[in-house]
Amino acid sequence: MTEQQAPNVIYLADYQPPTHWIDETHLDVDIKPNATRVTARLKIRPNEARGEQTLVLDGENLDTRRVCWNDRALAPADYTIEGSQLILTGISEPGWLTTEVVIDPENNTALEGLYRSRTMYCTQCEAEGFRKITWYLDRPDVMSVFTTRIEADKTTCPVLLSNGNLVEAGEVGSGRHFAAWHDPHKKPSYLFALVAGELACVRDAYTTASGRKVAIEVFVEPKDLDKCDHAIDSLKRAMRWDETVYGREYDLDIYMIVAVDDFNMGAMENKGLNIFNTSCVLANPKTTTDVGFQRVEAVVAHEYFHNWSGNRVTCRDWFQLSLKEGFTVYRDAQFSADMNSATVKRIEDVNLLRTAQFKEDAGPLAHPVRPPSFIEISNFYTLTVYEKGAEVVRMLATLLGPEDFRRATDLYFERHDGQAVTCDDFVQAMEDVSGRDFTQFKLWYSQAGTPEVAVAAHYDENAQQYRLRFSQSCPPTPEADTKAPFHIPVRIALLGDAGQLPLQLKGHTPDDLPADNTEMMLELTEAEQEFTFTGVKEAPVPSLLRGFSAPVNLRYEYTEAELVRLLTGDTDLFNRWSASQELAVSAVKGALQTFDAEHDFAGAITPGDAWVAALAANLEHPELDPAVMAYMLQLPSVSYLHDRLPQADILALHKIREALVAALGRALAVPLSAKLKAYDISQPYAVNAEAVAQRSLSNTALLMLARAGDAEALAQAVRRYQGANNMTDQLAALKAIVAAHPEPVVQAHLNAFYAQWADEALVVNQWLTLQASRDVPQALDDVQALTEHACFSWTNPNKVRALVAGFASQNPGQFHRADGRGYHWLADVIIRLNQANPQLASRLVTPLAQWRKFGERGALMREALARINGQPLSKDVYEVVAKALA
Template identity: 60%
Template sequence: MNAPVSPQASDAPNTVYLKDYQPPSYRIEKTQLRVDIGEQSTRVSSSLSLERQGEACDRLFLHGEALELVSVAINDRTLSSEQYHVDEKGLTLLNPPESFTLQTEVNIYPKQNTSLEGLYKSRSSYCTQCEAEGFRKITYFLDRPDVMSDFTTTIIADRATCPVLLSNGNRIDSGTLEGGRHFATWHDPFKKPAYLFALVAGDLASIQDEFITQSGRRVALEIFVEPKDLDKCDHAMSSLKHSMAWDEKVYGREYDLDIFMIVAVDDFNMGAMENKGLNIFNTSCVLAKPETTTDAGFQRVEGVVAHEYFHNWSGNRVTCRDWFQLSLKEGFTVYRDACFSADMGSSTVKRVEDVSLLRAYQFAEDAGPMAHPIRPASFIEISNFYTVTIYEKGAEVVRMLANLLGPVEFRKATDLYFERHDGQAVTTEDFVQAMADVSGWDLTQFKRWYDQAGTPRVKVTDHYHEDSRQYSLTFSQSTPATPECSDKQPFHIPIAVGLLGGAGELALKLEGEELTDLPEDNTHKVLELTEAEQTFVFTDVPEHPVPSLLRGFSAPVKLSFAYSRQDLAELMQRDSDGFNRWEASQNLALAVLDDAIVAYQQGKLDSFTVDPMLIESYRQLLADAELDQAMVALMLTLPSQDYIAEQYEVVDVEAIYTARRLLAKTIACELADSLRAVLESYDNTQAYRADADSIAARSLKNTALGYLLLEPSQSDTDYALAQFSNANNMTDEVSALSALLYSESPQVAEHAERALAEFYTKWQDEALVVNQWLSLQARDPRPNALLRVKALLEHPAYDGTNPNKIRAVIGAFCMANPINFHTGLLDDPSAGYRFLADQVIALDAKNPQIAARLITPLTRWRRYSEVRGQAMRSQLARIQAAPGLSGDSYEIVTKSL
């Protein structure tokens, strides 16, 4: 009827504003889909039962992109061309009835769909990705979160090539058809928005299990993968069952369908998707076995499986009204999966990992041109707002609410939220209101966390009055201007504190508090900072203490206090708060790194001496057998280059890299005996286990090995080579390989290249392992990395249409190899910036989401020297001028310029 129209618009894309939100003029009570999958094209027939809500309207617009319209009818009567209009954005019905059934047929072309949105083909399987707006590439629909419908889906495909046919809900029918084809019909009894729709058709194998809910219902569990990956599903299944039990215990949430399915696909823009009853995952978030998966990979699978399962309530049963409310489901669910992971392993280690991610990436986002509130006021492409602000900062805001209310009241509040809004599409106000209704608190000021962007800066000063035995802490808060607002109002900031005295932690009693009001163990207190400046006075303090501030990272702020290095060393050794012990180690290292950076900038690095206090503090950590080995490994790990860069107004890439490398080598030399003792105490022949203690022991051992290979003895090199050759798990194998590869020792270089080749030969048929091999090389800090990266793009292992491969090479080089990205080639310092722009322009025409996410390093051009900044800016301008630029990339580039 009509030829397909390109989804690229020639005009600049429109901005969508939260203030313009209007409820939909129609609701879709029932959706019936018939998806007939063919080798060359797929026919999608839909029947939508629509009913007007509100006043009559003379037109109804339904979203649809890259669709070839075959027919359109209302109540079985084909429409004339005067009754509708179709363009590249959708279908407009003219003078629609109050209630009616809309029937459409369209052709779509999954094999040609490189955007990986809507229905597309990944290897041998057809699958969907509909969040945020992919469903409009499948059929015409009111594709918005507040339109929730009852879905019945019939899938038809060739039985030989697609023996497995899956969709949301419960399967209600199946059978064979003529010509070697077959069908399956699925019905989802829970109304859902189109973004939660899922369909999979392919040649897949599966493992099965079951879960018995707290009410005694049996739920069938099934994980589908390519047959070759069937031996890598057990950990995901175990993680799923643990998640289901945890959600029942902690939140009282029971699963609601007869079956829960997970499908792993190799081509996927995101990590995973919480489609109702049929979660579609990136293979990297499902497949795991010791020989091919690192400890971090095992933990990622556990965390992502939990995250997507938890969405069944925080995202599916209760969803978001519009995409401005995205953090309503994502921030809440990230908080839930973080608590789950903390319960499954070490809570302190998990907290350190989460905060490290937040401070390295979200703080940078808050300080850049793409800064936005947790609930943005506007967007051009919603896919650009699947960000660390929405997810990780959103989770921190929920964490603050949970800590303010306490576990009992928070559980009551979430119960109220789920019960009050079950089956609804709601807003962040609805979530906070449930907290306020249960607690009785006025959370008006707290809601500024949702509407103001930026990272608050909290400055703290103290004073001890020896005569009155009073100790005061004065807090002042300010937030830098961000694109949406320069006049920031004070936030409601909970700050957990403790006070360390010579004999241990001191009892805390605020001025005016009665003894009867104090808890039995009152060495920890949460102060609530609500003003621009506030002073808190503690009484009966016997000595000038060392304050332990922002314990557990109780708020996502930048806190500054004039700690002496001796104070930090004491906190490292004696603070009962595990997070703040790690924080003290980071701050002490930052102080020493700052000395080295200044020395480098003054040309005095050759005579620079590392502060022995840091080395001695590390020595004591290694000697303390009582400490959690994972925490020791984290405390020994220097701050990342990204986090160091966040400490400076102008980023000096060479100074940061050189100072960090010098300090690492000094640690390796000064603590060589202690580090070798760690290696000697570890039994490399023990069977692999993925429990917290085993992961901790491996992390410390491999941290020690990484240090020793910086300035290795022959025995250190031999140890690394033996570990690489004999490892019974991927964690040890890849750790040894990276230690060899990143060593600057000439005696190691030849071994490293040989090991790199052996690794590829051994694992070339394992896609996820090959991704690690690619990423290791892209992150290699040795000079001229760009030449090696360009060679990788020509390697048979690289696939420029696969998001995992793109992230492993281009993403790893541009985002995780700052020294080489920013210094380029010896004869061309800007080569890294031009390389990234070339890749973005080429990818934008195929997969706009992935292209847009790669732009991030260039957006921070204002943080660098004039020469570097202008070179980065010119590449942003090149991207902006590219013909047919997608809305995804256009939004990021224009905001950055």
């Protein structure tokens, strides 16, 4: 695509309300192979505020057969079809527009609109997929009441589903039948859903707090009927939690979930009919790991919570995407923290931020939580919009406190029920309840980049005063070189020899402080601020940014002794974990000074004695959550290390990290072996916080000891693989075997694992990822060979993500090989998928987009991007590649 052919850029500043409204939408979908007929009857009303008579509808790949206005058929001269627009003039009064189009779901490989997936037809309309079904005002601020009639062959499509409540069903002759659904709640077209196919159903029910009974139905392929119970239990827990924590009840008679194998996203919150990627709904102990169980619980909750934070109150335009996604990610994180370990959940979320979102913020694809422009909105379903957006909501909750935040969300839901609104409307509710001015805080929505907060400390022993000086800055990003100061909440405590010290802030009276004055929240609003604490009787160790109270890069020059103090004595378990991560970074930094890529230096890397002693003490702590301990033992990813040590060669970091894992395993062999022996793999499987924590720590110990070459651990890995009664333990044992056993043993176990689970697609996906992430010289050849394997399909996003993204994102040692073959192959894949599935292709560009940070290798990455750029590109891929090369 040449520069002259570059797609149009859409700007937030250009937003205008629609020229017309659609009050009612009546769809008749007649499903036939390769020729599905969609008749749409729309009740159109001009928007008096606009005063325009020209109606422009959106549509893509529609074979238009008929257009009528108030039941009068229009001649081709009465309307215009220009590319993706249907243009009608003279629409100055309310009336009914009818269109009839034919579409081909069977050949819809983009998986947007209506498409075929294995045994069913299904839809994905967010963000702009509805226009691939029929002509429409396909934008989120046009909200309509939908009635949908579906007709199909009864043998191939015995199940017919859409949004809302079933109002009619019956036979139509010739082996066909129909079902009609009505959704009484206004919604934008992106929330429309339709499913028709061969599906089995698991049914349950839920009684709301007000006593209303809601039917629950989960539709899956018949082979997956034994994998639905966890999703149903998760849904009922989420429904009860939302009633308790936010006062929100479900509003329809039925809640349906459909599991789809071919799906670009994780799941979709379509009103009353959620369509899920199979990976986010199916769970069984034999085939699903603990991580998989927790993901199902979180995603089911997330999509359910959208019923209010996204459906009942939706976004006015796609620039406001974080209004619904950031808020709902925050809500599902709260839920997961309440259902499981709050500390582990916080560690997992921050790990994702630090290793992936911060990288996004620091590269050419950086954008604010509310982006100012886009070419293709699908490219903005990003970690910035979702995860950083959730952190913005978390900061608001922190600043307001739980009671005012609940009052503010109540006001937001009540004030805007049935409306399409903006991020400003959300913050306005916070201001109206608290009486605070959040004008500066809203810079989090409009400024890109990760703020850096540098802290300097000084203790005056004579005055018994402790001074903290904060300075904040934010690096340049594509939209702006300079940034105004952010409003940043920073939770702190001061650690003394005997624990946390009482806090008395100079200039404040005791009445200003909370009852428990050993922790305090400071608010940074200026480029530089200083806080002085009085009555500090000993030189303290500051515990800063407790609970990761803001998404910032914290810079404080901790000594090793101070980090060890935090690791062993901080009551904030998140900061204990963070201290261990900093000690790991320090160890890697020290190893870099003597690194020699040409020699085996593994035996020369030794973790500091104080760090090892602190980890050993935590391992033996009787009350420390084992799951938190497991995370303390896990080193930062290579990606995170590369961000922290940007001048280091990526392969050097990878080799040092691998050697450090082995060194830690050797240094902690005694306590790790004790944890390994204490775990009974024959105990019945349970999905609860305690059982998950025990498995997590035991399997972490197994992998560390295996990497260290521990003979008993190597034997234990084989025994655990053979004796495991659940997928968590079996897969963990297989990973240990793959990481440390000789190649013949590895291949034998990989082959046996596939033979055992060949009929379980989600398990096979993990098998693909495990091989894609192997740091062996033939890894790329193995990955390319696996694309020809019977289990792989280029049209299935789950398979592509498992294998291709698994290699590019989880195998730094081979993806970044010196000859550039990894980059070249990824470019081939992106070019192949560009037209077939643009959304999937554009997401695969990300590993190449950071080329400027890779020194000499960066030139090879840029060459791969330039080769992609030389192809005829979809809007999705064009936008990402153009930004990466700019």
